[in-house]
Amino acid sequence: MSTPDDTLFEEAFGEFAHAAELMVDPVDSAVIHGRVRRRRTTKGAVAAALAALIVAVPAAWWLQESNGDEVDPPPAEETTGETTEEETSPVDTGTGSGEVPQGQETESELILPTFNELVGAEIELPEFFPGAGSLNDACPTAPATIGTAEDSGYGDGRIRLLKLVQVRLEEDGPLEAVALFGCTPGDALVTQAVAIAGDGEGGWDATEEVALGDSNSFPLVDIAPAAVTGLLLLVTEPHGTDHSGPLDYDIFRYRTGATLEDVTATAYQWGITDLGVEVEKTDNGDGTWTAAVTVTNNGDHEPQPFDLELCVDEGLSVEGADDMAVCLDGTTVAERYETLAPGDAVTTEWTVEAGPVDEWSGDAQVGGAYFEARVSTDMYTVDTFAFDFDVSNNYANMVILPEEVDAGA
Amino acid sequence: MTPTRDSSSPPMEGGAAAQLLPMRASLEFDDFYAANVRVITGQIYAYTGDRAEAEDLVAEAFCRALARWRKVREYENPTAWVRRVAWNLATSHLRRRGVVQRFLNRQRETHEQAPDGDRVDLMRALAGIGPHHRKAVILRYMAGLTVAEIAEQEGVAEATVRSWLTRGKAALAGRLTVQDEMEQR
Numbered sequence: 001m002s003t004p005d006d007t008l009f010e011e012a013f014g015e016f017a018h019a020a021e022l023m024v025d026p027v028d029s030a031v032i033h034g035r036v037r038r039r040r041t042t043k044g045a046v047a048a049a050l051a052a053l054i055v056a057v058p059a060a061w062w063l064q065e066s067n068g069d070e071v072d073p074p075p076a077e078e079t080t081g082e083t084t085e086e087e088t089s090p091v092d093t094g095t096g097s098g099e100v101p102q103g104q105e106t107e108s109e110l111i112l113p114t115f116n117e118l119v120g121a122e123i124e125l126p127e128f129f130p131g132a133g134s135l136n137d138a139c140p141t142a143p144a145t146i147g148t149a150e151d152s153g154y155g156d157g158r159i160r161l162l163k164l165v166q167v168r169l170e171e172d173g174p175l176e177a178v179a180l181f182g183c184t185p186g187d188a189l190v191t192q193a194v195a196i197a198g199d200g201e202g203g204w205d206a207t208e209e210v211a212l213g214d215s216n217s218f219p220l221v222d223i224a225p226a227a228v229t230g231l232l233l234l235v236t237e238p239h240g241t242d243h244s245g246p247l248d249y250d251i252f253r254y255r256t257g258a259t260l261e262d263v264t265a266t267a268y269q270w271g272i273t274d275l276g277v278e279v280e281k282t283d284n285g286d287g288t289w290t291a292a293v294t295v296t297n298n299g300d301h302e303p304q305p306f307d308l309e310l311c312v313d314e315g316l317s318v319e320g321a322d323d324m325a326v327c328l329d330g331t332t333v334a335e336r337y338e339t340l341a342p343g344d345a346v347t348t349e350w351t352v353e354a355g356p357v358d359e360w361s362g363d364a365q366v367g368g369a370y371f372e373a374r375v376s377t378d379m380y381t382v383d384t385f386a387f388d389f390d391v392s393n394n395y396a397n398m399v400i401l402p403e404e405v406d407a408g409a
Numbered sequence: 410m411t412p413t414r415d416s417s418s419p420p421m422e423g424g425a426a427a428q429l430l431p432m433r434a435s436l437e438f439d440d441f442y443a444a445n446v447r448v449i450t451g452q453i454y455a456y457t458g459d460r461a462e463a464e465d466l467v468a469e470a471f472c473r474a475l476a477r478w479r480k481v482r483e484y485e486n487p488t489a490w491v492r493r494v495a496w497n498l499a500t501s502h503l504r505r506r507g508v509v510q511r512f513l514n515r516q517r518e519t520h521e522q523a524p525d526g527d528r529v530d531l532m533r534a535l536a537g538i539g540p541h542h543r544k545a546v547i548l549r550y551m552a553g554l555t556v557a558e559i560a561e562q563e564g565v566a567e568a569t570v571r572s573w574l575t576r577g578k579a580a581l582a583g584r585l586t587v588q589d590e591m592e593q594r
Contacts, residue, residue, distance in 0.1 A: 009546075009549075009550045009578065009581075010550055012531060012550075012585075013531075013546075013547075013550035013551050014550075016455070016531050016532075016551070017448075017451055017452075017455075017550075017551040020450075020451030020452075020454050020455055020551075021447040021448060021450070021451040022447075023451070023454070023460060024447060024450040024451055024454055024460055024463065024464060025460075025464065026446040026447060026450050026464055026467065026468065027464070027468055029438070029439045029442040029443065029446075029471075031468070032442065032468060032471050032472055032475055033475065035468075035472050036472050036475045036476050237476075246473070246494060246497065248473065248476060248477060276564040278563070278564065278565045278569065280565075280566075280569050280572065294565060294566065294569075296564040296565070298564045345564075345566070390497065392497050392498075392500065393497065393500075393564065
């Protein structure tokens with residue numbers, strides 16, 4: 001049977017579209033307004049509470065350090081309404097995760113840790129759930145034994161060091177080390193950013209509570225040095241475990257003694273982007289299929305380095321990639337990209353061969369065997385942000401159906 | 410439909426503008442919502458095959474638009490933004506149902522009734538083709554997008570979209586009597 005022409009399809013779908021529009025019963029716009037209002041109320045209340053905490057705690061810390069002298073300087077006048085060269089270009093502090101010279105002392109004699117020095121250390125950290133009593137047993141912090149994200153698992157309650165950056169938290173202040181710690185008491189990540197310095201006896205102290213995040217109300221996902229002074233906090237909109245699609249996000253600037261400031265419109269946003277992957281299938285007619293894997297930067301900014309990971313179902317093989325992972329076991333990093341300009345796309349082609357169908361898994365014999373592709377961004381490995389705000393398009397696949405193999409046999 | 414911007418309104422200054430802008434933006438959103446919600450929901454319904462699910466997904470897309478309405482309203486095509494979010498939500502939703510969906514699709518193919526060309530059969534036929542093909546056909550013939558517009562929304566090459574459309578139409582043709590009806594006319 002040949003394919004009907006466009007006109008015929010337009011006629012058929014025109015009637016169908018009209019019928020579908022009449023069949024659906026969307027909610028009134030007042031319901032949309034109500035939902036958004038409730039979300040804003042929750043988000044605003046939590047942000048205000050966090051801002052109050054942030055103002056109060058550092059002020060107490062400062063007064064203690066200065067023996068009661070009320071010399072806490074006001075934050076410098078900084079641009080908030082316009083984008084300036086300074087705001088859009090991070091200063092070269094040259095002090096990223098793991099890049100701090102070991103045991104470096106700054107002009108203020110603070111002993112700043114390296115990433116590796118904190119791993120394995122025991123540190124008294126602020127609670128992840130302030131005032132929630134025994135709930136904090138899920139993420140013990142008194143003391144916390146610091147691990148890395150490499151062995152991450154849900155619900156294990158381990159405290160992990162996700163990122164360590166050096167920043168000046170106040171104008172003319174010393175260079176400080178701020179660590180982003182994470183814990184997964186259940187299926188969601190809770191985080192906190194804390195300034196850490198040596199205690200002079202070989203250990204480490206939390207010297208300043210910078211920010212506390214939780215997945216339901218104030219999802220703090222990343223930190224980065226601000227362009228001028230302070231620490232940038234990347235906070236996404238709250239979402240549940242079944243969230244999909246693009247996430248809105250805000251960027252706040254924390255400075256010691258200053259009110260938390262929303263700098264989303266002016267802060268640099270390198271590394272915050274939306275990578276997408278698509279797989280186009282072509283039957284080569286010789287028992288092989290070509291999978292054209294296209295990665296596109298759908299965002300407005302360049303991403304941090306990212307990987308293209310591939311795998312195949314049992315029964316499929318990829319030419320030139322004998323070690324390609326079976327999807328049940330994991331993925332193989334097939335390509336690594338240092339960057340991809342906004343709007344740009346890059347395509348790689350892979351020749352996939354199918355083995356005999358009777359050697360496929362039961363699922364594959366019913367639903368087909370899959371060649372899968374996904375992109376993943378390295379988070380927390382660079383000073384700036386590394387965040388893909390829409391992971392729903394980070395995965396694509398190509399399915400080879402049993403009948404296609406049989407037909408070619 | 411693209412919402413009307415405020416450019417035709419007389420400029421105001423200071424507090425009056427600051428007070429009126431939220432109300433105006435709210436009314437503007439309501440108009441935008443009313444003009445688009447049924448159309449987009451109908452498309453998502455055709456894609457998911459589940460009316461309630463489509464209504465929920467599209468409502469979420471409009472929630473996200475309202476949450477950042479000051480920004481979205483300035484886009485060249487706010488409708489395209491909401492439609493894309495809704496389609497992303499729907500695609501992710503179906504992906505989570507992946508294995509089950511594929512199995513059900515195959516079952517539907519097996520039990521396909523003889524098509525009679527009405528819209529019920531079109532719905533069934535759509536459910537029986539691959540998600541990419543289904544999406545391309547719906548966006549082309551229900552949403553009225555061009556190949557270039559579909560490619561932009563989906564972030565793929567135009568050649569990919571043309572391939573999806575060709576294969577999608579061919580797959581639908583096998584399930585419908587559209588061509589036969591045309592020949593009878």
